[in-house]
Amino acid sequence: MKNSLLIPNKFKVIGWVIFLVFCILGFFCLTKEFRIPGFQIYSLKNINENSPINFADYNLTNEFAILGITIGLLMIIFSKERIDDEYIAVLRLKSLQWAVLVSYVILLAINFCFYGLSFLMILVYNIWTIPIVFLAKFNYSLQRLKKERFSDEK
Numbered sequence: 001m002k003n004s005l006l007i008p009n010k011f012k013v014i015g016w017v018i019f020l021v022f023c024i025l026g027f028f029c030l031t032k033e034f035r036i037p038g039f040q041i042y043s044l045k046n047i048n049e050n051s052p053i054n055f056a057d058y059n060l061t062n063e064f065a066i067l068g069i070t071i072g073l074l075m076i077i078f079s080k081e082r083i084d085d086e087y088i089a090v091l092r093l094k095s096l097q098w099a100v101l102v103s104y105v106i107l108l109a110i111n112f113c114f115y116g117l118s119f120l121m122i123l124v125y126n127i128w129t130i131p132i133v134f135l136a137k138f139n140y141s142l143q144r145l146k147k148e149r150f151s152d153e154k
Contacts, residue, residue, distance in 0.1 A: 005078060006078055007078055007079055008080060009081065011075050014075060015072045015073070015074070015076035016072070016076060018071055019068075019069060019073055020072075021072075022068025022069045022072060023069055025061070025065045026069060029062050029065055034061065036059070036064065039059050039064065041059075041060065066124075069128065070127070073128060073131040073132070077134055088142075091142065092138060095137040096130075098134075099130045099131075099133035099134035100130060102133045103126065103130045103133060106126065106129055107126060107129075110122050110126070
C-alpha cells in the first residue's frame with residue numbers, strides 16, 4: 001500500500017533537530033522573554049488610536065518558535081519508517097485515533113478547569129497534543145512490535 005502523504009525516512013532526523021531547537025527557543029521566549037532582534041513589526045500608525053492592539057512594537061519570536069515546533073513535529077510524524085508495511089499503516093491509524101481521543105479528553109477537562117487568558121494559552125499548547133500523543137503511542141506500539149518479533153525469533 002502506497003501512502004503519498006508520507007515523506008522519506010531521512011526527514012525524521014531533520015524534524016527532531018528542528019523540533020528540539022525551536023522548543024529551546026520557545027522555552028526561552030516564555031521564561032526569559034527572549035526576543036530575536038529584527039523580528040519586529042512596525043506599523044505606520046494604527047487606524048484607531050483607542051485600539052487595545054498596538055502593533056507598533058511587536059516581536060514575532062513566539063510565532064517563529066510555534067512555527068518551528070509545528071513543522072518539526074509534522075516532519076517527525078509524517079516520516080516513513082525504515083520498513084513501512086501494512087501493519088505499520090494500521091499502527092499509524094490506531095495511534096492517530098488514540099491521539100485524537102486523548103486530545104479531546106484533555107480539551108474537555110481544561111474547559112472546566114481554566115478560565116480567561118490561561119484557557120487561551122492552554123489552547124495554544126493543545127495544538128501539539130495530537131502530534132505528541134501520536135508520536136508517543138506510535139513509538140510505543142513499534143517498540144512492542146519489535147519486542148514481540150524478537151521474542152518470537154528465539
